[in-house]
Amino acid sequence: MLQIANLTELEAKDIPKLLERVEPILKKRRQLHEKYTRKADGSTVMFSNNNNTTIIPFEKFITDLATGYLSGKPTYSVSDTSDENKKKLLQNLLDKKIKDDNYKNSMEIIIDYVSSYNDDSTENYDLIHDILELTSCYEIIYENQNNEIVYSKYDPLQTVACWDYSIPANLTGLIRVWEEEDINRNHKTMVELTDKNGSRIYSKNKKEVIEEERNNHNWGDVPAIAVETDFSIFETCEDIIQSYEQLIQNVRNTYQYNDSDCKMKLTGYTPENPMILPDEEGNPQINPARIKEDEMWIKSLTIYVGEGGDVSWLIKQLDATGVQTILKVYIDLMFQIAGIPNTSDLAFNSADLNASAIDRKFYVMNMATANIVSQLKKAYLRRWELIFGRINLKKSTEFDFRDIMIDLPKNLPANDDEKIDSMLKLQNILSLQTIIEKLGYNYIDEKNKKDAESEDNILANIEHMKMFGNAEVPTEEIGQEENEEKEEE
Numbered sequence: 001m002l003q004i005a006n007l008t009e010l011e012a013k014d015i016p017k018l019l020e021r022v023e024p025i026l027k028k029r030r031q032l033h034e035k036y037t038r039k040a041d042g043s044t045v046m047f048s049n050n051n052n053t054t055i056i057p058f059e060k061f062i063t064d065l066a067t068g069y070l071s072g073k074p075t076y077s078v079s080d081t082s083d084e085n086k087k088k089l090l091q092n093l094l095d096k097k098i099k100d101d102n103y104k105n106s107m108e109i110i111i112d113y114v115s116s117y118n119d120d121s122t123e124n125y126d127l128i129h130d131i132l133e134l135t136s137c138y139e140i141i142y143e144n145q146n147n148e149i150v151y152s153k154y155d156p157l158q159t160v161a162c163w164d165y166s167i168p169a170n171l172t173g174l175i176r177v178w179e180e181e182d183i184n185r186n187h188k189t190m191v192e193l194t195d196k197n198g199s200r201i202y203s204k205n206k207k208e209v210i211e212e213e214r215n216n217h218n219w220g221d222v223p224a225i226a227v228e229t230d231f232s233i234f235e236t237c238e239d240i241i242q243s244y245e246q247l248i249q250n251v252r253n254t255y256q257y258n259d260s261d262c263k264m265k266l267t268g269y270t271p272e273n274p275m276i277l278p279d280e281e282g283n284p285q286i287n288p289a290r291i292k293e294d295e296m297w298i299k300s301l302t303i304y305v306g307e308g309g310d311v312s313w314l315i316k317q318l319d320a321t322g323v324q325t326i327l328k329v330y331i332d333l334m335f336q337i338a339g340i341p342n343t344s345d346l347a348f349n350s351a352d353l354n355a356s357a358i359d360r361k362f363y364v365m366n367m368a369t370a371n372i373v374s375q376l377k378k379a380y381l382r383r384w385e386l387i388f389g390r391i392n393l394k395k396s397t398e399f400d401f402r403d404i405m406i407d408l409p410k411n412l413p414a415n416d417d418e419k420i421d422s423m424l425k426l427q428n429i430l431s432l433q434t435i436i437e438k439l440g441y442n443y444i445d446e447k448n449k450k451d452a453e454s455e456d457n458i459l460a461n462i463e464h465m466k467m468f469g470n471a472e473v474p475t476e477e478i479g480q481e482e483n484e485e486k487e488e489e
Contacts, residue, residue: 001228007162007173012209013204015402022160022175029134031156036133057233058241069340069362070369071125073408074151074380074477075438076115078107079403096400105182105444106401107388114387119150124408130156131372132233137381138174141192141223141386148462149313149387152325154224161226162195172196173305174224196222220393223386227370238335241331244330251323258315264297268309339368362412377406403437455467 003020004010010018011451037057040046048055081318090096125141130137130153138154138161159176163169173195180203181187189204190212198216202209217223273289297303303311335342341361384488385401392399433443 001057002165002171002175002238003164003165003169005165007193008197010193012202012211015204015209017192018175019177019189019204022177025160026157026177029136032134033151033157036063046190051252054245054252056241056248057243058244058334059238061333062234062237062340063129063232065343066132066338066365066369067125069365070373070408071121071128072411073121074115074124075407075409076108076111076384077405077407078104078111080104081404093477097398103399104403107403108444110388110391110399111384114149117148123151123153126153128372131227131229131376133234135235136161136226136228138227139225139383140174141219141225141383142217144388149390151282151383161224161228166218171222171224171226172227173222194222194224196220218249218393219386219390220428221386221389221390223484225382227372227375227379229375233338233340233368240330240334240337244327244334246324247323247330253329254316254318258313258318258398263314265312265314266297266303266305266309268306273372336364340365340369362410366410366459375407377408380406 002025002106004018004021022041026130036057037061038046039397046055046057090272103179127137127139134156136156136159138156138159139151141149141151154174154176158173162175164172173193176192176194178190179187180190185206193201196219197346200211200215201213203212204210239275271288271290271293273293275287275290276284277287279285296338299448305311331342341364377421381401381404384404386398387399391397423430423470427435429439436443436446
């Protein structure tokens with residue numbers, strides 16, 4: 001965690017010292033990214049083109065698996081404010097006034113609208129991936145030219161958060177560093193500081209630091225969120241990954257030697273040419289004639305040796321069973337330390353493994369990632385604090401971000417039948433709205449659809465009566481007649 005007391009007071013002359021504080025943090029993240037990508041990029045491939053190294057990118061597998069598990073679609077709901085007793089209590093004790101009867105519905109509409117055009121699901125996936133791989137994730141919030149509130153992630157390979165010394169520490173700004181290159185390959189370092197007053201951009205070359213741009217804003221706070229941890233999800237098991245790769249490489253080298261590099265042993269035969277001959281300066285060197293003689297022996301289909309002679313290969317013995325045992329130990333340790341289940345385990349291929357059983361297998365992962373999920377929820381709540389604070393400032397509204405409830409579900413097979421049965425058993429205890437929302441549906445949308453269906457049924461009944469000569473029946477009496485028919489039944 002980078003803590004600086006006077007970030008807002010920094011000037012161009014302070015940028016070199018700031019970079020000295022930031023660079024070690026970014027260096028570690030670059031090293032983690034190299035492990036995740038194995039130094040591959042848009043112009044290089046991850047796998048090796050020779051037999052000298054074996055790349056088994058468990059880092060990528062572990063990170064992608066954990067990200068996919070944690071990155072369910074975020075859901076946002078607003079606390080019910082229709083209870084009059086609750087309203088009075090909040091107003092009397094906390095001076096919180098809820099004037100609008102549609103307060104809850106209004107907030108949910110705004111949240112749904114803003115999160116939709118910001119592609120909230122993709123943003124959530126990217127932030128989770130960043131924090132699992134690079135130990136951090138960052139997001140900046142701003143208004144675009146259409147006066148729409150936009151949130152977009154910053155690259156952790158370029159960004160470091162700055163915190164104050166409060167307990168708990170508060171975000172005081174984001175520091176973003178990147179390299180720029182012109183057509184003549186002249187390099188300069190760019191530094192962007194975003195704090196509660198606005199953003200400043202500096203350029204640094206070998207000679208000087210220049211302030212390029214300064215933009216003020218009136219958000220009243222740092223328009224950003226940040227989550228930082230100490231370790232990536234694969235960092236603690238990196239030694240085991242390297243040991244696994246080394247053992248695989250050793251086996252690969254052994255088979256390669258026994259297959260094409262194995263040495264031939266001849267007993268009872270004396271070669272015509274000696275192995276070593278001195279050169280002109282008296283230094284020993286391999287005799288070229290001996291090399292040709294050995295090649296002829298290898299290519300020959302028939303070999304003659306003297307009495308008591310023999311021909312054999314000097315092979316390396318390999319205990320395949322022992323190797324398999326050690327590799328399995330490495331695999332088990334790797335997934336155990338990373339805190340994620342081994343999805344290639346036979347237990348996951350069982351035909352009778354239901355959703356509840358799978359969920360229990362991910363219990364350890366839930367514990368290992370509980371802190372990350374908790375911090376993300378806190379960060380997302382701060383995001384909506386900034387957004388609704390901006391709306392309140394511009395439109396003189398009184399939306400309270402603390403009424404928002406955030407859920408970050410997991411991506412697991414859902415047993416819908418079991419869930420529906422459980423909810424239906426509670427229909428005389430819980431409200432219909434609670435049951436519908438617990439099943440993953442929007443109560444307002446479903447209610448509107450149900451009302452529309454009822455209206456369509458009434459119109460269909462009118463048309464039906466017209467067909468039988470009852471066209472004089474007023475529309476407003478249809479509902480009353482339906483109720484009378486039900487009572488008679």
